Amino acid sequence: MSGVLVIAEHRQGDLREATLECLGAALELAPALGGEVTTLLLADDPTALAGDITGRTHGLKLYAHPDLAAFNPELYLPVVMDAVEALEPSLVLMPHSSQGMDLAPALAGRLGLPLVTDSTGISWSDGAFTAQRAVYGGKAVQELGLKPAPTVIATLQAGAYQAPAEGAVETASESTTLTELTPRHARRFLEYLAGAVEDVDIAAADILVSVGRGIGSPDNIPEAQALADALGATLSCSRPVADAGWLPKSRQVGTSGKAVRPKIYLALGISGAFQHQAGMKNSGTIIAVNSDPRAPIFQVAHYGIVADMFEVLPKLAERFGG
Numbered sequence: 581m582s583g584v585l586v587i588a589e590h591r592q593g594d595l596r597e598a599t600l601e602c603l604g605a606a607l608e609l610a611p612a613l614g615g616e617v618t619t620l621l622l623a624d625d626p627t628a629l630a631g632d633i634t635g636r637t638h639g640l641k642l643y644a645h646p647d648l649a650a651f652n653p654e655l656y657l658p659v660v661m662d663a664v665e666a667l668e669p670s671l672v673l674m675p676h677s678s679q680g681m682d683l684a685p686a687l688a689g690r691l692g693l694p695l696v697t698d699s700t701g702i703s704w705s706d707g708a709f710t711a712q713r714a715v716y717g718g719k720a721v722q723e724l725g726l727k728p729a730p731t732v733i734a735t736l737q738a739g740a741y742q743a744p745a746e747g748a749v750e751t752a753s754e755s756t757t758l759t760e761l762t763p764r765h766a767r768r769f770l771e772y773l774a775g776a777v778e779d780v781d782i783a784a785a786d787i788l789v790s791v792g793r794g795i796g797s798p799d800n801i802p803e804a805q806a807l808a809d810a811l812g813a814t815l816s817c818s819r820p821v822a823d824a825g826w827l828p829k830s831r832q833v834g835t836s837g838k839a840v841r842p843k844i845y846l847a848l849g850i851s852g853a854f855q856h857q858a859g860m861k862n863s864g865t866i867i868a869v870n871s872d873p874r875a876p877i878f879q880v881a882h883y884g885i886v887a888d889m890f891e892v893l894p895k896l897a898e899r900f901g902g
Contacts, residue, residue, distance in 0.1 A: 583615025585669035587660060588622075588633060589651070589679050592772060595629045598675035600743035602736055603636045605702060606673055607744050610638075612704045613670045617749075620663050622656055624649035627755070635747040645758040653682045654767040659758070660687055669731055671702070671709065676735035688733045694726055695733045700740045700858070709734075714835055714858055721854075739839025739862060780814055782831055787813035787844045790833055790860070791821055794849020794870065794889050798826040803893055804848060810900040816840070818850045834859040849889045852877025 584606035589596045599619075606617040616638035623629055626642035633640055643659055660683065664672060672687070674680040676698045688695035696702075700721070701712040708728045714737075715722040726732055782788060789808040795801065801815075808815040815831065822832040833840055834856040845863035850856060852868070852875055860866070861880045868881035869889045878884045885892055 582613050583667070583669050584610050584613065584617050584671045584673060585664065585667055586617060586619045586637065587672065587674040587680075587683065588619055588629070589675050589677060590621075590623060590629050591651075593628075595632050596675065596677070597743065598677060598736070598738050600632065600636065601738065601741045602673045602675060603633070604741040604744045605736055606671075607636070607748060608741070609671065609702065609704055615670065618667060618669070620660060622648045622659060630753065634751045634753070635749065636744045637751055638749055640751050640753040642753065642755040643758055644755065645761055647761050648758075650769040650772075651679045651682075652767060652769045653686060655761045656683055657686055657690070661690060664691060664731060670704075672731060672733045674735055676737050680735040684733050684735050691731070693731050693733055694729050696724060696726065697735045698737050699734050700737050702734055702736075714854075737839070739841055739859065742841070742862060779828060779830060782814055782816045782833065783838050783840050785814035785816075785840070785842050787811055787846075788816045788833070788840060788842045788860075788863075789813045789846045789848065790816040790818065790850060791827075791848050792818040792850030792856075793820040794851075795821065795826070796849075798824075800890075801826055803890075803897075807893055807897045807900070810897055811844075811846075813844075813846070818853075818856050847877050847881070848893070850877055851875045852880065 586602045586606050588599045610617050618639035619633055619637040620641050622643045624646050626644050647655055674684055684695055696711045698713055699711045700714055703710045709726045709732050711724045713722045789804060791804045805815050816833050817827045817831050819832055819834055821827050822829050835858050839859045841862045843864040845860050845866045847868045857880050866881045867883045868877040869885045869892050870877055871888050873886045
């Protein structure tokens, strides 16, 4: 019993970024657990998806079958159960997504193993796992001490960990072609129903200029947008701005919005409540501008400017727009 087993997730032919974040967590934990990281990838053509995983896991087990093109818990569960029983990992990790929340409880229930969901952090000490979760709408962090168990199953919140660098480890790959998959309850995948198209994907941006309540009025949004344009950045916001309808909900950063990890995060007039910090604290460089020196945003900022944002905005626009 050792190491970490990661259950990879893909959608419509693309590996999901959340899988790579799980691998980042797994590689951090594996040395303390005295084992390695093994990744399980089930798909119709797993070799086509394996490129991003190779070099980020010690072992890669590929399972191929035409019916695995889309996630179906009835088909996944027997394969994953067999892998857990054969490998006896100390920890099974998967993203906290619709797929993870379908598969993880069923897996834990069938094998009689403890489960912790929506984790923002996992650590190992004194022979047991400790997990952190955001509670009360992100206003507090709950720390859970798990009783010792042969294997623990956990789902990780998006953005909680950083994906490991390519080539971080050497990967040994093993492929298996499944000949028969029989759903227990004839549950079938029919189709994907796409959500409303968003104007931008802030989670994909390298630079974010984010505005908060300090922007004061929707009339001031264009000034922040001008700075974002000058920086080649995307404009995002905190919850009060989205709730007021000044920017679309798709632009909101935080626990009730999106988790982001840009190279640069410029926070303008954002106080930085925990809910917002949870969505952006893993950014590469955080620069905060706020007139309140006690604003919580300064606790996570790498650079801080205590000033009225409207005094700073024109100077930044002039510097980068000229």
